Each structure stands twice: as C-alpha cells, then as structure tokens.
Amino acid sequence: MSSAPVIACHQLTKAYHDISRGETVVACKDITLRIDRGEFITVVGPSGCGKTSLLYILAGFETKTSGSIMIDGRPIQGPGPDRAVVFQEFALFPWLDLRRNVEFGPRERGVSRSDIDASVNQILRTVGLETAANRYPHELSAGMRQRAALARVLINDPKILLMDEPFAALDAQTRLALQRELSKLSAEMSLTVMFITHSVEEAVLLGDRVLVMSARPGQIMADISIPLPRPRDPTSLEFNEHRREIARLLEQASLSPVTAS
Amino acid sequence: MKPGRWPLGLLVPALLVLFWQIAGDLGWTPPGSIPTPVAVVESWYVWIFGPVTPLAWHSGTWTFYVLLSLRRVAAGFAIASVTGVTFGLLLGWYALVNDLFDGLINFLRAIPTTAWVPFTVFFFGIHESAAVFLIAFGAFFPIAMSVAAGARQTPRTLTRAALMLGTPPRRLLRRVVLPATLPSTFAGLRIGLGLSWVLVIVSEMLAVQGGLGYALWSAYQVNRLDLIVDAIVSVGVLGLMSDWLLVQLSRITLRWQRGLVGQ
Numbered sequence: 001m002s003s004a005p006v007i008a009c010h011q012l013t014k015a016y017h018d019i020s021r022g023e024t025v026v027a028c029k030d031i032t033l034r035i036d037r038g039e040f041i042t043v044v045g046p047s048g049c050g051k052t053s054l055l056y057i058l059a060g061f062e063t064k065t066s067g068s069i070m071i072d073g074r075p076i077q078g079p080g081p082d083r084a085v086v087f088q089e090f091a092l093f094p095w096l097d098l099r100r101n102v103e104f105g106p107r108e109r110g111v112s113r114s115d116i117d118a119s120v121n122q123i124l125r126t127v128g129l130e131t132a133a134n135r136y137p138h139e140l141s142a143g144m145r146q147r148a149a150l151a152r153v154l155i156n157d158p159k160i161l162l163m164d165e166p167f168a169a170l171d172a173q174t175r176l177a178l179q180r181e182l183s184k185l186s187a188e189m190s191l192t193v194m195f196i197t198h199s200v201e202e203a204v205l206l207g208d209r210v211l212v213m214s215a216r217p218g219q220i221m222a223d224i225s226i227p228l229p230r231p232r233d234p235t236s237l238e239f240n241e242h243r244r245e246i247a248r249l250l251e252q253a254s255l256s257p258v259t260a261s
Numbered sequence: 262m263k264p265g266r267w268p269l270g271l272l273v274p275a276l277l278v279l280f281w282q283i284a285g286d287l288g289w290t291p292p293g294s295i296p297t298p299v300a301v302v303e304s305w306y307v308w309i310f311g312p313v314t315p316l317a318w319h320s321g322t323w324t325f326y327v328l329l330s331l332r333r334v335a336a337g338f339a340i341a342s343v344t345g346v347t348f349g350l351l352l353g354w355y356a357l358v359n360d361l362f363d364g365l366i367n368f369l370r371a372i373p374t375t376a377w378v379p380f381t382v383f384f385f386g387i388h389e390s391a392a393v394f395l396i397a398f399g400a401f402f403p404i405a406m407s408v409a410a411g412a413r414q415t416p417r418t419l420t421r422a423a424l425m426l427g428t429p430p431r432r433l434l435r436r437v438v439l440p441a442t443l444p445s446t447f448a449g450l451r452i453g454l455g456l457s458w459v460l461v462i463v464s465e466m467l468a469v470q471g472g473l474g475y476a477l478w479s480a481y482q483v484n485r486l487d488l489i490v491d492a493i494v495s496v497g498v499l500g501l502m503s504d505w506l507l508v509q510l511s512r513i514t515l516r517w518q519r520g521l522v523g524q
Contacts, residue, residue, distance in 0.1 A: 059421075059425060060424075060425075078424070079421065079424040079425045080424075080425070080427065081425070081426055081427040083425065084425065085421070085422070085425045087418050087421075087422065089418060091416075091418040091419055091422040092422075093419060093422070093423075093437070094518065095440040095441070095443065095517045095518075096517070097517070104423070104426050105427050108423075108427040108429075108432075109427045136516075136517045137517075138518070152426065153425070153426070156426065156427065
C-alpha cells in the first residue's frame with residue numbers, strides 16, 4: 001500500500017446558511033483525516049452530524065467553507081466519474097431501463113458501443129442482474145435497485161466509492177447479502193470506500209476503520225481500526241467488543257452538547 | 262376507463278338522450294324551440310351527406326369544416342407544444358431566464374386569450390394565421406407553465422447522479438431535466454389541447470371563415486338550433502378523440518412510469 005493518502009482532509013469545515021431558520025449552521029468542523037488507497041472507511045454518527053456533508057464535499061456536490069481537502073494531492077473540482085456515489089434512495093433514472101441506467105456513465109464519457117456492451121454484460125453478471133436488464137427501476141425490488149446503482153457506478157471504474165447509507169432501505173436478508181458482496185467487490189477492485197451508516201454492526205462488519213462523529217457541529221470523535229480478518233463473524237467475541245466500544249462512543253456523541261452552533 | 266365499465270358509462274348519456282326525445286315528443290318544450298334528438302340526427306345527416314350547393318352552407322360541408330378546424334388546432338397546438346416545452350424547460354431550469362421572464366409571463370397569462378381576438382384580427386386580417394396564432398398563443402402558457410413547474414421539481418439526486426456519472430453540467434437539461442419533466446409535460450399538453458379547441462371555436466366564430474365554430478355561428482344567425490347542437494356534439498367528439506390520442510401517446514412515452522402511482 002502506497003504511503004500517499006488518497007484522501008487527505010485538513011481542518012475541513014462546512015457551514016451553510018439555513019434560510020428557513022435564518023442562521024448559520026456548521027455541518028462539520030475541523031475534520032482532519034487521511035484515508036489510504038484501498039481502505040474501507042465506515043462513518044457513524046448522530047443524525048445531522050455532517051457525515052453526509054463530508055461525503056458530498058468529497059463527491060464534489062458541495063464546496064468546503066474552509067480548510068483543505070485533497071484527493072491524490074489535488075483539490076476537488078466538481079463531481080466526476082472517478083468518485084462514484086451510491087445514494088440511499090438509489091437515484092436510478094426512472095425513465096431508463098436497467099441496462100440503459102448502467103450504460104449511462106460510459107455513454108456520457110463517449111465509450112464505444114462495443115466496449116459498452118461487453119462491460120455492461122460483465123458488470124450485470126457481477127451484481128447478479130443479467131436477467132433483469134430490460135426492466136425499469138420501478139419494476140425492481142429495493143435490493144435489485146441498489147445492486148443496479150452499484151453496477152451503474154462500478155462500470156465507470158472509479159477509484160473511490162462514496163456510499164450514503166446505501167443499505168438503510170433494505171430488508172435484513174438483502175442487506176446481509178449486499179454487505180458481503182460489497183466487501184468482496186471493494187477488495188477485488190481495490191476501491192477506496194467511504195461508507196456512511198446508522199448501524200454500528202454494519203460499520204464494524206465492513207470497515208477497516210470506523211469513524212465516530214459527534215453531534216453538530218460534526219467532528220471526528222474517534223477513529224477506530226478494526227483489525228479482524230474477513231469475512232467477519234458478527235457473533236464472535238472480538239466483533240462484539242468493537243461493537244460495544246463504538247456503540248458506547250456513539251452514545252457519548254449523541255449526548256454531547258449541540259449548543260455551540 | 263376499463264373496457265368492462267363502458268356499458269355503465271354510456272347508460273347515463275343514453276338515458277339523457279331518451280328523456281330529451283320523450284320531452285320533445287310529448288310537447289313539454291315550446292314547439293320550434295328545442296329540436297329532438299331525431300331532428301338533430303336528421304339535419305346532421307344532411308350536413309354530412311347532403312349535396313354541396315351554394316344555396317345552403319349546411320349541406321354536405323361537415324367533413325370539410327371538420328378538416329378546417331382540425332388543421333387549425335393541429336397547427337396551433339404543434340407550435341404551442343414546441344415553443345411551450347422549450348421555453349418551459351429554460352424557464353424552469355435556468356434561474357436567469359426565470360428572473361427575466363417571470364413577471365412578463367404572469368402578466369400575459371392573466372389576460373384571457375379571447376381578449377386578444379380583436380387585436381389578432383386587426384393584425385392578421387380574416388386569415389388562417391389569425392386562428393393559428395390565437396390557438397398557439399393561448400395553448401403556449403399552460404404548456405410552458407406545466408413544463409417549468411416540472412423542470413423545477415427535477416430531483417436533485419438525479420442531477421447529482423448524472424454529474425457523478427460524467428454528464429457535463431450543460432448537458433443536464435437534455436439528459437435529466439427533459440425526461441424527468443415528461444409527466445408534467447403531458448399534463449400541460451392535455452390542458453393546452455383542450456384550450457386549443459376552445460380557441461378554434463372562438464376564432465372561427467369571430468375571425469376566420471369555415472370550420473365548426475363558423476358553422477355554429479352561422480346556424481345561430483339563422484335560428485337553426487338543430488345545427489347548433491350538431492356542431493356542439495361534433496366539437497365534443499373531436500376534442501375527446503384528440504385527447505384520447507394524446508393520452509395513448511403519453512402511455513407509450515411514460516411506460517417507465519406505469520405502476521409508480523400508488524407504490
């Protein structure tokens with residue numbers, strides 16, 4: 001693993017003006033963070049702790065207020081296919097069938113027709129959706145939609161995968177299957193992943209490191225390495241020790257005063 | 262309406278027509294005032310199949326008049342659709358366009374299109390273009406407004422998803438906003454089409470020659486209530502059919518949306 005971090009934040013702060021309440025809200029504050037190539041980072045924190053803001057700044061959807069954030073030593077300039085985003089609400093294009101949703105990225109980047117066909121078929125097989133290629137998003141189950149959303153970004157061959165509570169809307173069974181597949185895929189494709197979740201179990205199951213963020217203004221309270229081998233057994237003693245520790249930190253985070261905004 | 266429900270849907274109109282006929286036959290209405298359905302059908306037959314003669318405009322001219330009205334609606338509605346959708350997208354998507362035109366559009370929208378009739382006739386004369394202009398102008402606003410409202414509501418996650426997948430910002434309008442706006446576009450087109458039929462009748466009564474609105478007014482001037490009813494029903498049938506066509510078109514275009522409602 002190379003020593004240069006893929007993502008380096010230094011005292012990153014995001015504040016925005018809430019028009020409806022007429023006040024300035026500090027979403028996240030003084031975030032200093034290094035993420036190495038191929039690392040799987042999970043982020044937990046109370047609602048409104050700015051974890052989504054951090055993710056959206058990385059995605060290029062939002063801009064930072066102060067501090068610095070670099071990807072491969074370069075500042076972020078808008079969204080791009082090198083940083084894949086998977087949204088909680090899937091965000092598939094409802095007017096395109098599954099195949100066309102997956103093709104969307106390569107088409108926009110001007111990849112040739114024959115190359116697109118080959119890679120679409122391959123990626124659909126990877127996520128197990130080859131038989132559903134002609135269906136529209138509303139005809140797919142929630143699990144299939146999230147697989148499709150994953151296929152749609154993986155076909156772009158991204159370096160970084162940003163996921164905003166991607167499995168929150170899925171039933172337990174489907175979530176478990178997708179967690180396993182994501183863990184496998186990200187390792188195979190040596191993706192650098194930032195994965196936001198509400199579930200402590202999910203954070204420990206997937207993360208090489210778990211970031212615990214405090215309530216608004218969101219700061220990094222703890223950065224915990226999970227040195228357990230994969231695939232991880234959520235019933236094991238070590239797993240649950242990590243889980244307990246993070247749950248305890250999270251409880252503290254939720255209790256910490258919100259007054260300073 | 263489901264196919265199985267048709268008979269029930271036709272029952273009420275059929276009963277109304279029956280009542281109308283009986284009322285006429287029993288002399289409940291003053292003689293010579295309201296024609297019975299049979300009389301209406303008889304004069305309609307003459308209007309459609311009668312010999313064309315310079316002596317009576319209402320003999321054998323129905324098809325020609327229908328085609329005249331249809332052509333005006335088609336031309337006006339086509340212009341309104343293209344300009345309305347284009348302008349609506351720009352209005353809804355670009356804040357600058359919205360800021361520039363919002364006031365003007367709201368002002369123009371507040372003026373009933375019929376108020377433009379004298380101006381239009383003065384400007385275009387008794388000419389096809391007067392009717393086409395009036396229809397295009399009137400139908401433009403509901404289409405543009407509906408499209409703009411739809412474009413404004415384009416889900417943010419969808420535009421973000423497209424940007425993240427490599428769509429350049431200037432192409433978002435075509436790739437995301439346009440398709441996302443299709444449901445409200447069709448809603449606007451339906452309103453615009455209905456208004457087109459209103460305006461073709463108005464302009465034919467006041468501004469141009471020939472067509473169903475012209476027949477309507479001519480019949481009024483010679484006290485032919487039977488022909489008036491014929492013309493009214495004709496417009497109703499044409500309006501219904503054109504709306505049906507538009508709905509079919511929207512079903513094909515929006516098949517990706519089927520099942521979304523109620524989910």
